[in-house]
Amino acid sequence: MNSPEPLRILLIDKDPERASQVCQALRHEGHEVIRQRPDATGLTAAVARDQPDMVIIDMDSPDRDTLENMSTLNTHAPRPIVFFADQPGDRATIHAAVKAGVSAYVVDGIQPDRVRSIIDSAVAQFESFQALRAELEETRSALEDRKVIEKAKGLIIRHENCDEETAYRMLRSSAMEHSERLAVMAGRVIKLLERRSQGSVGAIQKAS
């Protein structure tokens, strides 16, 4: 497994000696450490400004909460994070950690010669996470779409005094005419019909 692209990395580590070792190892692998910070103070601004591909932070750092929750603030893609911990562990623990969604979990601290495999597994993990997120997002928006379409149908039924089948056909044909997604057309219909006390087929046609 190779990292296809060099990554722009933000490194947060209080231990300057370890940080410089990690930094060197990352550069050796062709990655760019764009910034090195002792803690997460001002992290939100830093991420917004520098848009790193990855943030590397100590497992035990109190800044973990801040970093993890940045996704609630920023809608842009979350960054994979690599955690270091000095506690002893075994392969099973690492496996469980990676499975649990942590990008990579490094026991016995960081060893420069392991940086490459860590980064690789983090990237792979990040990608599979992104895929999962995208899938979730898709399901969610499919549900949203259905709600909008149902609502538009309901409005058309009321305004046109027709049955459900006819309402759906009207909606579908105007969507096709304007080569729009059904949900988008439904949204326009809702906007229009809700504004008017009286709607008509004409209104639906004009909705584009």
Add this chain to the structure above:
Amino acid sequence: MVRPTPLHKHPGFNVRLGFVPLLDSAPLIVARELGLFDAEGLDVELVREGSWASLRDKVSFGLLDGGHMLAPMPLSMSLATDRPKVPVVVGMVLSRNGNGITLSARLHHELIHSATDLENPIATARALIRVARGRGEPIRLASVAPWSSHDLQLRDWLASAGPDAEQHVQIIPVSPIQMVDAFRSNTIEGCCVGEPWNSLLEYEKLGHILHSGHQIWQNAPEKVLGMRADWTEQHEVMHRHLLRALLAACQWLDNPHNHGLLRDILARPEYLGEQINVLDNHPYSLFHPRLHQHFFRHSANFPWLSQAHWLATRLTLRGQLGPVDGAMVRQVVRPDLFRNAAASMGIDAPVIDSKTEGRHQLPFTLSGRYGPVDVASDRLLGEHLHDWLADNPMATPNKEASRTKTATKSRPQ
């Protein structure tokens, strides 16, 4: 760097529990220091964690068996949809209340000058939104984590001002230990955080406590004991001993005569450390009277299904969880385990697993196995009522329907 701090070990049954250094981690620390774990034959290793994320991950990986958790955290871990689920079991609540909504001195001053009734959270939320509108830019506040009671309390408070209130406020995550710095550097103008941070912000003259979490949801479950479900299954007896030790610790904590000793224990470097020493000079010392933090009285430790369900519905509303039904909550929150442990110590518990949240403005009594049991009030801001199971202990999980409604007016009972 906060490093995990393995403390003394004892021969016997080994359990590893994590805690985040906060006033409400006291039950674990006290149980350890008073020998209550030893008395139950448990060898408990307490591990101090610098962040909730690291505590959660270490529980997930099996580096910890469980620990001190934010009340919504076991729900978020067990029922997650955006990451692999890690089933966690809650056998008891460790503490109630203790959060405060603290505003910067400047923002607090602005509210005072707007002639707002500072005792009325809905009025203050509206006033805050007016200030933000006047400024033309959002006010920046902080909570400690999205899946925390702090975040839910802060958002429920703001939402009481109207549906678009959150547009005028930006909520950013800040770790409790960074809250003082965030105030000092004007990064944030307010926060919802647990103790001792509100008291410290007041003591440092950086902010004023505007509201307590108690005003948003009376006697809300704040921290719980969350244990990995597989651990609980394998060690049923030890889990009961663990609950017994912590119950005894909670009982001890509610006695104000013990607070001097408590302060000395908590100030040790392996626990909360010297940060709490300045509170010696604070008029309220450890427990700020506005925050109503308590550990045992009024059945504080009983893990109500209805309260967990209310938390879950808040998480769902905020998009942090998918839809949650009664059966799912029952897998996480286990009043049966609590009753079993409490009964073995002669502590009675309500016979029902759920109640209508929001109905009671005063402490009230419910039937226990051996007689009436005291239960704390549970009023919700905006007079919401949250019903689940219709107080029927015989209801089976698949017959449960969840509903939330707003009451026109609730009477004290």
